[in-house]
Amino acid sequence: MVVAVVATSVFLVEIEQGNEVTVVHIPVRGELPARLGPSVKALPEYGPSVMDASVYRDPTRFELERERVLGRHWMLAGRSEQVQGSGDWITYEGHDECIVVVRQADGSLSAFHNVCRHRGPAIVAEKTGCGARRFSCPYHGWVYDTQGKLVGIPEREDFGNDHVTDIGAIPVAVGEWGGWIWINLAGPDKAVPLLESIGPDISNDLGAFKMEDMILHEVIEWDVPINYKAIIDGFNEIYHVTELHHSPPEFTKATRFASFHVTGDNFMCFVPRPVSLDELNSESYDHHRNSICHYVVFPNTVFNCNPEHLQVFQPIPLGVDRTKFLCWELIYPGDMNDPEYASYYKKTMAHWEVLKGVVGEDISIYDQMTRTKKSSAFNQQILSEREFKIAIYHENMDRKIRD
Ligand code: FES
Ligand SMILES: [Fe+2]
Numbered sequence: 001m002v003v004a005v006v007a008t009s010v011f012l013v014e015i016e017q018g019n020e021v022t023v024v025h026i027p028v029r030g031e032l033p034a035r036l037g038p039s040v041k042a043l044p045e046y047g048p049s050v051m052d053a054s055v056y057r058d059p060t061r062f063e064l065e066r067e068r069v070l071g072r073h074w075m076l077a078g079r080s081e082q083v084q085g086s087g088d089w090i091t092y093e094g095h096d097e098c099i100v101v102v103r104q105a106d107g108s109l110s111a112f113h114n115v116c117r118h119r120g121p122a123i124v125a126e127k128t129g130c131g132a133r134r135f136s137c138p139y140h141g142w143v144y145d146t147q148g149k150l151v152g153i154p155e156r157e158d159f160g161n162d163h164v165t166d167i168g169a170i171p172v173a174v175g176e177w178g179g180w181i182w183i184n185l186a187g188p189d190k191a192v193p194l195l196e197s198i199g200p201d202i203s204n205d206l207g208a209f210k211m212e213d214m215i216l217h218e219v220i221e222w223d224v225p226i227n228y229k230a231i232i233d234g235f236n237e238i239y240h241v242t243e244l245h246h247s248p249p250e251f252t253k254a255t256r257f258a259s260f261h262v263t264g265d266n267f268m269c270f271v272p273r274p275v276s277l278d279e280l281n282s283e284s285y286d287h288h289r290n291s292i293c294h295y296v297v298f299p300n301t302v303f304n305c306n307p308e309h310l311q312v313f314q315p316i317p318l319g320v321d322r323t324k325f326l327c328w329e330l331i332y333p334g335d336m337n338d339p340e341y342a343s344y345y346k347k348t349m350a351h352w353e354v355l356k357g358v359v360g361e362d363i364s365i366y367d368q369m370t371r372t373k374k375s376s377a378f379n380q381q382i383l384s385e386r387e388f389k390i391a392i393y394h395e396n397m398d399r400k401i402r403d
Pocket of ligand 1 (some may be wrong): 116117118119120121137138139140141142
């Protein structure tokens with residue numbers, strides 16, 4: 001019989017007749033700043049606004065975003081666990097870019113454009129693979145090592161020596177944080193440091209979930225014929241949950257107590273659980289335990305954290321009005337023979353099934369947006385003060401494509 005449940009800074013420890021049993025990590029606020037509570041300003045003074053709707057369909061603008069936003073910011077390429085062994089690789093494809101990420105023998109990662117320097121086709125044909133030592137272009141057999149260095153050219157003597165000396169696949173910056181592989185197409189010399197991009201607020205607050213200790217349970221992919229920013233917009237407001245997601249009145253009430261935080265280019269949002277509203281007047285309110293914690297890392301990475309499991313939403317633009325939309329579900333690992341873990345797993349999976357239905361509702365609104373995306377009547381969006389993150393997101397995008 002479980003006689004006590006103690007949340008420590010690291011693990012849920014169940015004390016049963018004096019024996020400690022580690023079940024799963026429980027994120028807690030600890031020494032982190034309050035994000036909800038009496039001393040926290042819940043809503044910045046931004047106010048209501050309107051914005052132009054052409055940002056979702058202007059092909060010239062999309063090209064600028066490809067170059068100056070998608071080409072210069074950190075984005076997810078996959079989970080670290082997908083490339084565990086030396087020579088294991090994954091590929092990333094989106095916004096007309098084709099990248100390969102390879103685990104090196106020393107445990108580090110290398111990433112490079114999967115584009116042959118000879119005449120341009122993809123070097124690596126398979127989307128994923130294991131244990132590669134070399135990659136050979138299927139067209140004429142140029143050979144690259146796992147860091148993208150060109151190490152072999154058949155009939156090399158026929159080429160201009162200057163043309164083929166010191167070249168390799170174009171490098172991409174790559175890093176790991178939170179058990180995620182992040183890439184930046186600006187390249188290793190120009191990319192701002194990954195943690196600087198995520199920022200200390202998010203790396204500390206989201207860091208409490210220890211995503212690096214979680215495992216991928218499922219990833220779902222949709223091909224959505226709308227602009228990726230319209231999908232991000234849906235994660236930058238909670239106004240729609242009452243109507244689209246039919247949330248019960250107590251949840252709608254709780255959303256009115258949510259707090260919104262802007263940190264650099266990124267956002268944090270905390271929605272208290274209805275059962276915790278009475279505790280909101282306490283300075284020690286623990287948002288990790290008692291709220292849905294939500295983080296948006298510019299330009300297209302969204303973390304939605306329930307204390308026991310989390311979802312990552314990743315709209316990858318394929319074109320100005322087409323998006324590969326990935327939804328990743330992460331859970332804490334454990335031993336299914338342990339009844340406590342089996343109970344955690346069952347409860348988490350039940351919640352995940354509900355959330356999949358919720359994502360399905362979001363997808364259903366994308367269908368309606370698809371019908372009107374080029375309509376002459378869709379010229380402007382009217383945003384409430386609680387939709388201000390959408391306005392700031394698009395202001396950031398504007399500023400960056402002008403830089
Ligand atoms: S195009 Fe790759 S070897 Fe010729
Ligand atoms: Fe939604």
